[in-house]
Amino acid sequence: MLSVKQFSLSLNGSNLISNLHFDIADGQVLSIMGPSGIGKSSLLHFLSGTLHHGNQVGGLMASGEASLHGVNLNNQATENRKVGLLQQMPLLFPHMSIIENLLFAIPENLHKQDRYASAQQALEKLGIPDKANTLPKALSGGQQARVALLRTLLAKPDYLLLDEPFSKLDPALRRDVRAFVLNEIQQANIPALLVTHDPDDAKAMKGQCIELTSTSI
Numbered sequence: 526m527l528s529v530k531q532f533s534l535s536l537n538g539s540n541l542i543s544n545l546h547f548d549i550a551d552g553q554v555l556s557i558m559g560p561s562g563i564g565k566s567s568l569l570h571f572l573s574g575t576l577h578h579g580n581q582v583g584g585l586m587a588s589g590e591a592s593l594h595g596v597n598l599n600n601q602a603t604e605n606r607k608v609g610l611l612q613q614m615p616l617l618f619p620h621m622s623i624i625e626n627l628l629f630a631i632p633e634n635l636h637k638q639d640r641y642a643s644a645q646q647a648l649e650k651l652g653i654p655d656k657a658n659t660l661p662k663a664l665s666g667g668q669q670a671r672v673a674l675l676r677t678l679l680a681k682p683d684y685l686l687l688d689e690p691f692s693k694l695d696p697a698l699r700r701d702v703r704a705f706v707l708n709e710i711q712q713a714n715i716p717a718l719l720v721t722h723d724p725d726d727a728k729a730m731k732g733q734c735i736e737l738t739s740t741s742i
């Protein structure tokens with residue numbers, strides 16, 4: 526369970542978000558919608574540990590408490606959080622093959638054979654076992670988005686942050702990629718927070734949706 530209590534965000538003293546609370550159960554996706562500039566990305570930064578309670582960054586001030594399974598995250602540095610982040614662009618390493626991209630995420634303390642077996646399993650799940658040695662640019666946008674998700678999950682994050690991951694996809698591909706993402710999050714059984722402008726993304730995630738509104742932007 527990922528929980529946020531009393532999250533507030535202000536910019537130069539004006540409130541953007543006031544007193545936001547939510548809980549996300551394992552295997553569930555909570556969607557946050559809201560207009561541009563209201564602070565959705567800042568909420569993700571707060572959860573990833575790059576924006577801290579009480580710290581001011583260029584006039585932006587966040588406060589509140591984030592916890593994972595009851596353990597306060599506020600004092601945990603980003604590098605100590607097992608957080609997965611998926612963004613608008615798949616951000617695969619362009620010079621590395623698909624299997625190298627996947628292997629990159631798998632903890633190095635695992636046996637070499639186990640690491641390869643996990644990467645191979647991911648390729649089969651993606652339906653592209655023949656593409657192991659191709660570069661990302663040879664895949665479609667939808668395939669790249671799926672590889673990026675599995676690469677993120679192979680690192681075994683405790684929770685996942687999704688920052689508009691479907692927005693750059695061809696609309697015809699979105700439905701399948703959304704279903705794939707939801708299924709993988711359910712299988713991984715970790716809480717996930719999605720930030721989006723698109724109500725169809727939120728609907729497809731089948732979880733709670735919070736719509737942020739503000740008079741101050």
Ligand SMILES: Nc1ncnc2c1ncn2[C@@H]1O[C@H](COP(=O)(O)OP(=O)(O)OP(=O)(O)O)[C@@H](O)[C@H]1O
Pocket residue numbers: 536541559560561562563564565566567568582583584585
């Ligand atoms: N590092 C920063 N320093 C100063 N202001 C910032 C900083 N980061 C964000 N802001 C401002 O804080 C407000 C909230 O930004 P944020 O990116 O969180 O909004 P958003 O809801 O994610 O917007 P969008 O949907 O356009 O990505 C905006 O007015 C933005 O210009």
